[in-house]
Amino acid sequence: MIVVGLTGSIGMGKSTAAGMFRELGVPVNDADEVVHELYRGEAVAPVEAAFPGVAKNGVIDRAELSRRLVAAPERLGELERIVHPLVRERERQFLAQQKAAGAPFVLLDIPLLYETKAEARVDRVVVVTCDPEKQRERVMKRPGMTAEKFAMILARQVPDSEKRARADYIIDTSDSFDVTREQIRAIVDELRAAG
Numbered sequence: 001m002i003v004v005g006l007t008g009s010i011g012m013g014k015s016t017a018a019g020m021f022r023e024l025g026v027p028v029n030d031a032d033e034v035v036h037e038l039y040r041g042e043a044v045a046p047v048e049a050a051f052p053g054v055a056k057n058g059v060i061d062r063a064e065l066s067r068r069l070v071a072a073p074e075r076l077g078e079l080e081r082i083v084h085p086l087v088r089e090r091e092r093q094f095l096a097q098q099k100a101a102g103a104p105f106v107l108l109d110i111p112l113l114y115e116t117k118a119e120a121r122v123d124r125v126v127v128v129t130c131d132p133e134k135q136r137e138r139v140m141k142r143p144g145m146t147a148e149k150f151a152m153i154l155a156r157q158v159p160d161s162e163k164r165a166r167a168d169y170i171i172d173t174s175d176s177f178d179v180t181r182e183q184i185r186a187i188v189d190e191l192r193a194a195g
């Protein structure tokens, strides 16, 4: 089974690209999605213990957690130490299930692939990128986004130029969805032939 890592900085179009891999029948494990699920289950108690008041009606309020982190960015590392091992465990379960099902290749959507040294766990890396102005424009349109939050997240991420330099494949989402879909189809065809 070939394990492909998908990464890209905030707002580059990673989730959109992951969705297109899914449409082509590729099994995808999305780390951001896993975090959001954990915030409705397993991670609620430890995160609430570290950041009292962020759990509301038994789930972590991400907007509130973000506000706390923007006020104290040095605490993001503490949050990561709680969340990342749980994310990693979910990834292991996903890989075991897919292997048992005989999948020829799978995609791990890992936003912090280079930052967390996850590169060692994958066979190939696909980096999603776009023009930096387009990235800012997309991100700033999101509800609840602020310049401070954007800056906090960007500061934790390996620069886009370095990601591109280390990639096996690059998907540029600056153009239309159709152009992106074609780039993804070509990658999937090549990997299916290789697997």
Ligand SMILES: CC(C)(COP(=O)(O)OP(=O)(O)OC[C@H]1O[C@@H](n2cnc3c(N)ncnc32)[C@H](O)[C@@H]1O)[C@@H](O)C(=O)NCCC(=O)NCCS
Binding pocket: 009, 010, 011, 031, 032, 035, 062, 063, 065, 066, 069, 076, 079, 080, 083, 084, 087, 111, 112, 153, 156, 157
């Ligand atoms: C800060 C939080 C509360 C913001 O939640 P929100 O719903 O507004 O944003 P979302 O989770 O969709 O993330 C937005 C973008 O920021 C990136 N991002 C999130 N956390 C981090 C981080 N610790 N370092 C770098 N980038 C990050 C995401 O990959 C995504 O590209 C949330 O992202 C979080 O709890 N992060 C810590 C867990 C983590 O490290 N997740 C990254 C993937 S495992």
Ligand SMILES: Nc1ncnc2c1ncn2[C@@H]1O[C@H](COP(=O)(O)OP(=O)(O)OP(=O)(O)O)[C@@H](O)[C@H]1O
Binding pocket: 008, 009, 010, 011, 012, 013, 014, 015, 016, 017, 032, 111, 138, 172, 173, 174, 175, 176, 177, 178, 180
């Ligand atoms: N190929 C494309 N052409 C045009 N717009 C795109 C393309 N890909 C993504 N977009 C748009 O860019 C925005 C950001 O995309 P998406 O949510 O996939 O990014 P992301 O990298 O997953 O973001 P985050 O890292 O914050 O989760 C969305 O509004 C999406 O519609």
